[in-house]
Amino acid sequence: MDVGIQLYSLRKLGESTASLVERAADAGFDGVEFAGVDDTDQTKAALGDTGVTASSAHVPIEELESDLDAVCERYESLGVETLVVPYLPPEDFADADTVEKTAHRLDDLTARCDDRGFRLLYHNHNHELHTVAGEPALDRLAAESGIGFELDVAWILAAGYDPTDYLERYADRTPFVHLKDVVLDADAELGGHPVALGDGEVDIDDCLAVAREGFVEWVIVEHDDPEDPAEFCRTSGATITALRGEN
Incomplete structure (x- = not known):
């Protein structure tokens, strides 16, 4: 199991992508x-110089659907084999009918990505876990489609569910995990506020223990809006290094 960082976490540094790759390498991330x-x-060139792997890429679904050839060409040149739909709005999970339509949309796009040699995953927030026809919309999506997941443990917890339960439930279709920490807040838009690893209410050790059972290829560290992105990168790398040393 390798560990990477989502470069969205570092966007406010205003640096080139190549520079962010170098930061990730200096912090000890694999990818x-x-x-x-x-x-x-x-x-x-930065990937080659540092030895850092390009694990995956978040690409808006509109871009994937409108110009998939260009997306695949860009990321294939960087060694990426996994594309991730990072977000779909709450209205795409509003009820059973819309979840079914979303499932078919993702399945169609999955087939198109497969044809080009790419795997497609879906990354959740918390709204995919609101109740639809007696079950979380994410579970209904899983039943209606074959899409793989990049489960975000923080937003699962913020929605009121146990992240390790979901990691185990969808072990066979969750090759990537977003490792994020959160302080729960029922009044917050997403049900909580992202914080540095270890400063919130996600049981990082338990999530990593489940991920180590063999089905997870990559754990991706993320913070939606760190106050000091450079410090977040450094400290997250140190946290991951320490956790690896303990196991």
């Missing part, structure tokens, strides 16, 4: 997950 790339050639 990076892209949220856009500003210069493919420079980024490819």
